[in-house]
Structure formats: C-alpha cells, structure tokens
Amino acid sequence: MTIAPPSPSAPGARDAPAAPLLSAQGLEVAFPGRRGAATARAVDGVDLDIMPGEIVALVGESGCGKTTLARSLLGLVAPTGGRVAFGGEPLDYSGRALKAYRKRVQLVLQDPSGSLNPRHTVYDAVAEGLRIHGYTGDEGEAVSGALARAGLRPPERFLLRYPHELSGGQRQRVVIAGALVLEPELIVADEPVASLDASVRGEILALLLRLREELGLSALVVTHDLGLAWNIADRVAVMYLGRIVETGDVEQILTAPRHPYTRALLSVLPEAEGEPVVLTGEPPDPSKVPSGCRFHVRCQILASGEAGRAGVADDCRTKELPVLEGGNRTQVACHWAAALPQAEVPAAP
Incomplete structure (x- = not known):
C-alpha cells in the first residue's frame, strides 16, 4: 500500500492545517418531476469536507437525501449546482476522468448479497475492479492481500468459494476487499452494517477503524444510526430534507x-x-x-x-x-x- 497518514512529527505538521481530501461546496441535486410536477430538491445546498484519515458519519432518516449526496460525491449523480473537489481539484465528469477518480474513491454498499454476483467466486469478485482498471501487476497477489486486509485469513481458504457459502459478515468483508484491492484513498460506506447481525456489526466497524489506522484511509459512513456514528466516526453531519442541520466533533454533537x-x-x-x-x-x-x-x-x-x-x-x-x-x-x-x-x-x- 502506498497510502499512509501524515506523520505528526513532520516539520510544520502541527501548524499547517490539512487541506480536505474531498470537499462539496454548495452542492445541489434536483430531480425533475413527471408530467409537470415540481422539481424534487434531494440535495439542496450542502458544504461538506472530509479530511485525510478522517471518518465522517452522515446521519439522517430514510429520504433525507444522504444516499443521493453520497452518490453525487462519488460522481454517480452529477450535481445540478455547486461542485465536488478531490485533492483540491474539481471533479471532472468525463468518462476517463471519472474512471480514474473511482479508483481513488470506492463504494461499499449495505447489502453484500446484492453487491456480489452469485455466479462469481470470491476471487473473481475481488479481482473485478483490477480488471476494469487494467491492472498490470500480479492479480492473484493483489486479491489475496486485499482479502487478508479485510480479515479473511488465510485468503486461500476463500478464493474459490461462492457468496452462498459465506456468512453475512464474510460477504461484507469480501465487498470491502473488492474496494481495498484498488488501494483507494477514500471509502464511501452506505449503511455498511445495516443488514448484518448485531454480533457481526462490531467486527466490521472495528475493521474500518483498523484500516484507517493502518492505511490512512478516509471514510464517509452513511447511516441512520447515531449509535454507529458514536462508535466509529471522528465527526458527524446530521442531514434533514437535503441540508446538513448540525455538524461537528462526534462527541460534542452526541453528548450536547x-x-x-x-x-x-x-x-x-x-x-x-x-x-x-x-x-x-x-x-x-x-x-x-x-x-x-x-x-x-x-x-x-x-x-x-x-x-x-x-x-x-x-x-x-x-x-x-x-x-x-x-x-x-x-x-x-x-x-x-x-x-x-x-x-x-x-x-x-
């Protein structure tokens, strides 16, 4: 892995404020209504920064716009207003630029069963991203390394299995491995533990925290559960009807x-x-x-x-x-x- 968190001992590291890794400014996403109906303002003016190595929880009820916001940050939905910047550069929505961007920013969905093709082995599921992006290194080594980092050890035990042969937690780890194999800088996790048993949720959250510590990964965790935000996030943004209505340090927001x-x-x-x-x-x-x-x-x-x-x-x-x-x-x-x-x-x- 080439990604690492900034060294706190580097000259000026404590003095110079870090620039956001991902930034939304005045972001708007609107969907035109059918047959002359009014436009739906799903995201209606959002500023949101995610710093290098930071985990931000985006919290709100179903229908508040948080998934649409996440999809817009990923470049899956083009904004109708405002802009998204990554590494200080505005997001380019051309096909080639978006492909390069999505190698650096990966999505982890809430339902691992729906994310994995039941006819593909674990190896093929994790290798898919490498093949899409024309990876030229040792594919098998990259897949095994991603599975190991996702907690599926030894990876050789899982390479030829199919999704139906795995537990829910193991399937979610395969999905996470499929994101990690491209060595992203940011993961957007949409309700990453919502479909898992309570006994497994803590393991997946601990995995995300460990990946941040070991790899310097940033993460945007989309959830309706403030309890989950308390356990994993550095900062929380509470969303209601297309807008962020409260934001700040997770302990400050959740205690006061x-x-x-x-x-x-x-x-x-x-x-x-x-x-x-x-x-x-x-x-x-x-x-x-x-x-x-x-x-x-x-x-x-x-x-x-x-x-x-x-x-x-x-x-x-x-x-x-x-x-x-x-x-x-x-x-x-x-x-x-x-x-x-x-x-x-x-x-x-």
Missing part, C-alpha cells in the same frame, strides 16, 4: 446536541435517558420544502412553545437558515439554538 432533530434521533437510542421524542408525520416532500426552517413542521421545540418563549417562533416558520460550512467546527442550523447561549440549551433527553 443543539438541533431538535439531532435530539430526537438520539432520544430513541437504547442507552438514552427519558422518554423518546416521537416526531409527528413523515419528512416533507423534497419538491415542497417548507418555508423557514425546513424542520419546523415536525419540531418538538416549536410545538411545545419553547421556541415561542425564546422569541423565535415566527423565524422558525418564515426565515430560512444559511447553509452550514463544510469545515470541522461545531455548527447548527436552528433559530432556537442560535437564540440561546450554548450553556442555556437544555440537556438532551
């Missing part, structure tokens, strides 16, 4: 959340104290984004009168919030949280 939506997501974790917050209704239609704060129609703070007591109820309903910056400082897009000093925001349930 300021946005009502983040607080609601945390309240349903098994270890949470107090009663869970039950949000009314479904996330709004992305073709009909509400005025003001896009969460206000479901917000427990507004419904309880707390926003009114803070003097921001009208702002919640009518005043749009700005797009949060993509950096790593703690930020929140909430009129109520902004109206109160951080020390006065009530503790999360």
Whole structure:
C-alpha cells in the first residue's frame, strides 16, 4: 500500500492545517418531476469536507437525501449546482476522468448479497475492479492481500468459494476487499452494517477503524444510526430534507446536541435517558420544502412553545437558515439554538 497518514512529527505538521481530501461546496441535486410536477430538491445546498484519515458519519432518516449526496460525491449523480473537489481539484465528469477518480474513491454498499454476483467466486469478485482498471501487476497477489486486509485469513481458504457459502459478515468483508484491492484513498460506506447481525456489526466497524489506522484511509459512513456514528466516526453531519442541520466533533454533537432533530434521533437510542421524542408525520416532500426552517413542521421545540418563549417562533416558520460550512467546527442550523447561549440549551433527553 502506498497510502499512509501524515506523520505528526513532520516539520510544520502541527501548524499547517490539512487541506480536505474531498470537499462539496454548495452542492445541489434536483430531480425533475413527471408530467409537470415540481422539481424534487434531494440535495439542496450542502458544504461538506472530509479530511485525510478522517471518518465522517452522515446521519439522517430514510429520504433525507444522504444516499443521493453520497452518490453525487462519488460522481454517480452529477450535481445540478455547486461542485465536488478531490485533492483540491474539481471533479471532472468525463468518462476517463471519472474512471480514474473511482479508483481513488470506492463504494461499499449495505447489502453484500446484492453487491456480489452469485455466479462469481470470491476471487473473481475481488479481482473485478483490477480488471476494469487494467491492472498490470500480479492479480492473484493483489486479491489475496486485499482479502487478508479485510480479515479473511488465510485468503486461500476463500478464493474459490461462492457468496452462498459465506456468512453475512464474510460477504461484507469480501465487498470491502473488492474496494481495498484498488488501494483507494477514500471509502464511501452506505449503511455498511445495516443488514448484518448485531454480533457481526462490531467486527466490521472495528475493521474500518483498523484500516484507517493502518492505511490512512478516509471514510464517509452513511447511516441512520447515531449509535454507529458514536462508535466509529471522528465527526458527524446530521442531514434533514437535503441540508446538513448540525455538524461537528462526534462527541460534542452526541453528548450536547443543539438541533431538535439531532435530539430526537438520539432520544430513541437504547442507552438514552427519558422518554423518546416521537416526531409527528413523515419528512416533507423534497419538491415542497417548507418555508423557514425546513424542520419546523415536525419540531418538538416549536410545538411545545419553547421556541415561542425564546422569541423565535415566527423565524422558525418564515426565515430560512444559511447553509452550514463544510469545515470541522461545531455548527447548527436552528433559530432556537442560535437564540440561546450554548450553556442555556437544555440537556438532551
């Protein structure tokens, strides 16, 4: 492997801020409606940076736009506004440039059974990327090395097996090996443990952490589970209806959340104290984004009168919030949280 995390002892390493490996600026993805229906704003203005060697968790309910955002960052969906940059260079959507980019940024899907061709052996599944990208080295050595790094040891035991002969955790490791074989700099993992038994999830999360430590890999982990973010991420970005609504250091966000939506997501974790917050209704239609704060129609703070007591109820309903910056400082897009000093925001349930 040629990828390594920056040495902390290098001259100036502590002083010079690192540049983002992957950066989205003002990113928008819209899908036109059928037969004159309104355009659906799936991603509606997102700034997001991922630093070298960093694991960022992108968290939100189903339908909030997080998978569309991830696909746009991978170049699978062209943005309708804004831009994506990798290594400081804007992403080029021409076929040859995208092929080179996807060698450096790999996708790991949530369902290993759907990701693997049942007629292909483990060897062929892992070697597929090498063949697509015209690898000229020792293919067998590269495949065996990727399987070993993914925790399938000795790799010779697995090379000629088929997916149906493996456990769910082993299949997910094969998918991860298929990504690692191209020596990427960044992995985008979409719900990487959602389809696995609880007993196996910890092993896969530990694997991702080990790969970051050993190879300097960066990762964007897309999930609906804030508990997973707590266990694996350095930083968390909470997404709602196409926008990042709260972002920052994972411990800061998950121990002292300021946005009502983040607080609601945390309240349903098994270890949470107090009663869970039950949000009314479904996330709004992305073709009909509400005025003001896009969460206000479901917000427990507004419904309880707390926003009114803070003097921001009208702002919640009518005043749009700005797009949060993509950096790593703690930020929140909430009129109520902004109206109160951080020390006065009530503790999360």
